[in-house]
Amino acid sequence: MESTLEIRQRIHDYIDDADERILRIFNAIIDAEEEEEELEPSEYPQVPDYVYERIEEERKKYLKGELKTSSWEEVKARLMEKL
Template sequence: MDSTLEIRKRIHNFIDEADERILRIFNAIIEAEEEDSELETSEYPQVPDYVYDRIEEEREKYLKGESKTSSWEEVKARLMDKL
């Protein structure tokens, strides 16, 4: 398996020789990555680790049969009663 450094060198060499079509493909990949990272930091707040920890705790309780569950109809009825 190639190291990151080897991969970088190979890509740099390839780009130096690439035609316009390949350069446009690379550019589209870069733009997509930049858009994804902008979305991650701006539109979607980061979920703290303790939330995932709590979800995992509740999941474990459910799998062991230690937590009460409700059907969709029961949940819906409770919500309708609150309205």
């Protein structure tokens, strides 16, 4: 696993050669982080209850074996077929 220092260096190196699209993506991430830092805890967007209810329903199905799941290798293989 890469250390934080290694990750920082890799990102710095990548940005030096990145195209405009990637730079705009990084900039949007920074903007979003800065906006979030300015929020008070009471101002954070709230997750609606129906989201938690859906997660709980899916969790129960998973625990009962009612959901079809895939390993990372299977997911990766399906994605690679689409490329």
